[in-house]
Amino acid sequence: MKDVPFTLELNAPDFIPSQYDKHIRRTLSAMKGQYSDQESYACLLAKEDSLLYEVYEVTRPELAGELLQGISIVHPGQVGDEYFMTKGHFHTVLDTAEVYICQKGQGVMVMETPEGDWAVEPLYPGCVLYVPPRWAHRSVNTSPDEDLVTFFVYPGNAGHDYGAIEEQGFRKLVVERNGQPTIIDNPRWSAPEVEK
């Protein structure tokens, strides 16, 4: 761990950082239960445990004043009519934000709060997305043939909480309908219990 300033390069066409500490690869088998069309999921998985997305991360101390940065690459593809996407997560320290700068491709970020508010924002080259504190987030690649590549920055103490999302998914799904990305309700999702 260097405590001195350092630079890295993000070079086209892949934008893989010239140096990184972690390379996470998520294949179809890691997304069990996440796709709505479970028959298509089983069928695809029987053929091949395809690579869905990759994350290159630069490690820093997990402290509030530090920033974690890296590149996320979601490959193109579909499970049934649902696009390839990341698992998605809340930050463990819920009151922490994240900034995404899209480098390449076409997609959307699906987001929601613990209270059930939701939002879907576009991702395309030159686009910067602000995910405010408290919003869970998942990248979805809506291109038929191009990687979705984003550079991300978030506070060092944020952490990842996959549990809530793994249980019932996000409130909204992004699927292809008549050749277009379309937002639909997730039938598995149910509203959070509100304390009375």
Place this chain on the structure above:
Amino acid sequence: MKDVPFTLELNAPDFIPSQYDKHIRRTLSAMKGQYSDQESYACLLAKEDSLLYEVYEVTRPELAGELLQGISIVHPGQVGDEYFMTKGHFHTVLDTAEVYICQKGQGVMVMETPEGDWAVEPLYPGCVLYVPPRWAHRSVNTSPDEDLVTFFVYPGNAGHDYGAIEEQGFRKLVVERNGQPTIIDNPRWSAPEVEK
């Protein structure tokens, strides 16, 4: 202040955000005492109070989990043989980092700690710079004719402390020597007093 996700665009050639809350313009008169060659400074200022750099910032609550983001544009030029540069600052909350992603141009970031350690890192398109907690930072445009444009992200609670730098400047200056950017000692700088 929106508490929902939002996007903005950074479009070539200027990369000015499609939406922002603050536009800071620093002219030559705001840099009094910062340039080593005070005669050249006075001479230039007598002709015109030129625009040296601009910052476009998106406002968010000044809290630890939030992230502040924006675009910094340092215009090309020199005061004597010293390149146009930003004032430079420590973060008021010293233990906070900053990430810079260079969008355009050629330059360097001059950095130092309160203890007197120093570093100079290059900035060019595709380059990402990590400024760790505790490092003061100043952008310097070393191009003869092009803007230096960087996108920055830092924690919402960081704040700016210009005082220490305004007093004696950074330890190192970046000047043109035989047509090349060259790092030299700042004659005004003296080592911090170490407690015994």
